[in-house]
């Protein structure tokens with residue numbers, strides 16, 4: 001399947017337990033496409049990802065689930081080539097972003113501004129709230145002061161943080177609560193206006209109220225961004241994602257609409273995992 005043919009008529013019509021067809025989606029676009037991807041942490045090492053192929057649909061939330069060590073974070077980290085920071089690690093196969101290979105002639109900074117990342121633990125830089133927001137924008141070197149100010153305000157508003165921080169933009173970002181710090185990290189990513197936002201267990205360090213705020217934010221953000229989220233929390237995957245990939249031992253065992261994966265998985269192993277028979 002080529003990303004050049006970006007518009008996909010998704011015409012499955014599997015029935016749910018009540019006999020309703022609810023898996024249909026029309027005119028679904030692909031933002032990224034992972035094609036026969038293998039990943040190695042070192043030369044000669046066993047692959048951590050084996051022949052993974054899957055679409056990442058535009059303006060949808062895709063959850064990656066699976067038991068510990070199955071390769072969820074590894075797969076996420078290939079999508080903006082963050083693994084390139086570590087010398088020996090390499091990927092084989094291809095990943096396309098808007099129809100272009102991210103491996104061919106790619107300016108890595110440009111890729112990372114198009115495919116932003118939010119980590120498990122909130123990681124504000126040791127700077128003020130405002131400086132956290134402007135850091136990436138300044139590195140790009142193409143925005144006026146006024147444009148930067150506008151982007152900061154707009155991203156903080158979209159992340160529902162503006163009202164809480166607008167009077168203390170020059171305070172240390174580490175003075176914010178964990179949930180606020182994570183929303184700041186999301187806002188910082190959004191300020192760069194990426195196409196895709198990668199989130200690696202973005203709520204696992206947060207309490208239930210902060211978790212709920214981030215989940216609502218993710219659901220809202222998908223109107224503008226494509227989101228890929230790694231989660232161990234099956235309820236969370238069901239609440240926030242449109243598509244789910246179940247991984248097992250470095251392979252993509254099953255991929256589909258979240259409702260289908262959770263209501264009517266195609267594979268015994270997926271069924272066992274989501275019903276808690278192994279973790």
Ligand SMILES: Nc1ncnc2c1ncn2[C@@H]1O[C@H](COP(=O)(O)OP(=O)(O)OP(=O)(O)O)[C@@H](O)[C@H]1O
Nearest residue numbers: 041048066067068069070071072073074075230232
């Ligand atoms: N830096 C590394 N060097 C070598 N091997 C690694 C490294 N990081 C991960 N691995 C291995 O790659 C495989 C996939 O790990 P990965 O962290 O992607 O799994 P995961 O599904 O995200 O796990 P978890 O749910 O526990 O976070 C595992 O076998 C792991 O041991």
